Amino acid sequence: MADRAMFQDFVSARSDRLLRTAYLLTHDWGTAEDLLQEALAKAWSAWPGIDEPESYVRRVLVTTYTSWWRRRWRRELPSDTIPDVAVLDPPADGREELWRAVGRLPARQRAVIVLRFYEDLAVTEVAQLMGCAAGTVKSQTAKALASLRVDESIVKELRG
Amino acid sequence: MTVQDLRDLLRERADGPPPANPARLAQVRARVSRTRRRRRITTGVAVAAAVAAGAAVLPGALPDTVTPGGRTTAATAPGPELPESFTAPDGAAYRRLAVTSIGRSGEQKKTLTVPVTGRPLDVAVACDGEGRADNTPMVYVGRAPSPSARIGACSSRMELLPLVVSQGDGQVEITFDATRSGVCGPGMTACDEAVPAAWTLGVYEWTPPAEPADPAPVKEFPARFEGWKLAGSTSGVWPRDSVVRLEIEGHGRKVALDQLCSGELARRMRFTYRVGDEEPAGGANCGVWESGAYPAALTEVEVPEGERLVITGEVAAWGETTNRPVRWSVGAYTRTGGSGE
Structure with a gap:
């Protein structure tokens, strides 16, 4: 059980790390801050009953993100960047294009990619966090990697 | 592309320094309070509605509403909280002198009287609402609009200006006015829309760090950018280096200048240039490139043909910068191709 007195220490020590995950999900630091604060506020209410605060907040972060995405699909996301942000010529190694492609993935696929390849969580852990079956995580990962045109052999391996 | 490339990309994008937000805990607490208040109000309204035998409850009737995006937009309630004191990443110690809140509805204009002790002053702003650049209040010092404190797009992350x-006067009146927007003017129809937003605005005085912090390196300008080719660049650290001098090949085509900075006060820098015989109007602000795409803000200048083109300039900062150096870099681009366009 987490003590409410520890909430402040948790925010100080762990929120920057969670903010990075939120940034990978939203691709915008301002929206990421908003998402993180929403997740922390929800966690505060449940805090006395939480056994593992970080995994709990991460789960709330991801579920809040996917629910926002569902509701925001036809409206512009708030952004702290200026409207006329420059678009880079695609660099030779395609990294910028890959980043943009990650940003175009549907919310659940993007969440799976971030959790598996940034947070390094196992398929079963991602499934538990997202409240779905391990097979769903595998199929979402395979679809996302195919969209990103990431290594075909890995895609096939995950499908199997 | 391999999965390892994807892993590397995600780490590269996320593992840069995230924007500091010393007010995060206070803002989360305020969010919790707003949620509780909203629940109480919603419950009260629901009960009243039941008593009134089925009268419809419109979301707009509530003091706080939740937009379809789930973001709380306080129509009349105060915006996010600001901390009483905090230490910036470079060691500067901030102390809040006064705080207030305004909104697009409710009280839209407030004046604070703050003491002037000789220590540098900053305005802090945090906002709950739509993140639009044309949805910002104005800051006045006395009766004059502040040229240095220009509030950016609405963000829950605290911004310091x-x-x-x-x-000379021992105290000063600072007015925050949301009855008009900072960048709105005649013909800008988007500004006619009253976008819901609530701002918390504070005035802080700060004590400089005991020792100057070393600003992070500035990313290099891209070699090519949307038809422009990097012709040269130069860098320095403010306030030690306050003069820009660059020499590039002159082809008679347009030249474009851009500047990038790092350090806590990076966004306060201002650059003025002379390119050959041309002096671009006004000054240019400094971009901060920590992650994502190159935040280009090129100033274009027509130049005559010549073998060598000399670009000179001056670097300055808004407000105090004692022991808070800023690393800067200036890049000069020339048009690729032969048309000059």
Whole structure:
């Protein structure tokens, strides 16, 4: 059980790390801050009953993100960047294009990619966090990697 | 592309320094309070509605509403909280002198009277609402609009802006006015829309760090950018280096200049240039490139043909910068191709 007195220490020590995950999900630091604060506020209410605060907040972060995405699909996301942000010529190694492609993935696929390849969580852990079956995580990962045109052999391996 | 490339990309994008937000805990607490208040109000309204035998409850009737995006937009309630004191990443110690809140509805204009002790002053702003650049209040020092404290797009992340005031009077009146937007003017129809937003605005005085912090390196300008080719660049650290000098090949085509900075006060820097015989109007602000795409803000200048083109300039900062150096870099681009366009 987490003590409410520890909430402040948790925010100080762990929120920057969670903010990075939120940034990978939203691709915008301002929206990421908003998402993180929403997740922390929800966690505060449940805090006395939480056994593992970080995994709990991460789960709330991801579920809040996917629910926002569902509701925001036809409206512009708030952004702290200026409207006329420059678009880079695609660099030779395609990294910028890959980043943009990650940003175009549907919310659940993007969440799976971030959790598996940034947070390094196992398929079963991602499934538990997202409240779905391990097979769903595998199929979402395979679809996302195919969209990103990431290594075909890995895609096939995950499908199997 | 391999999965390892994807892993590397995600780490590269996320593992840069995230924007500091010393007010995060206070803002989360405020969010919790707003949620509780909203639940109480919603419950009360629901009960009243039941008593009134089925009268419809419109979301707009509530003091706080939740937009379809789930973001709380306080129509009349105060915006996010600001901390009483905090230490910036470079060691500067901030102390809040006064705080207030305004909104697009409810009280839209407030004036604070703050003491002037000789320590530098900053305006801090955090906002709950739509993140649009044309949805920002104005800051006045006395009756004059502040040229240094220009509020950016609505964001829950606390933003600090330099507040330049006269030292002579012992106190100064600072007015925050949301009855008009900072960048709106005749013909800008988007500004006619009253976008819901609530701002918390504070005035802080700060004590410089005991030792100057070393600003992070500035990313290199891209070699090519949307038809422009990097012709040269130069860099320095403010306030030690306050003069820009660059020499590039002159082809008679347009030249474009851009500047990038790092350090806590990076966004306060201002650059003025002379390119050959041309002096671009006004000054240019400094971009901060920590992650994502190159945040280009090129100033274009027509130049005559010539073998060598000399670019000179001056670097300045809004407000105090004692022991808070800023690393800067200036890049000069020329048009690729032969048309000059």
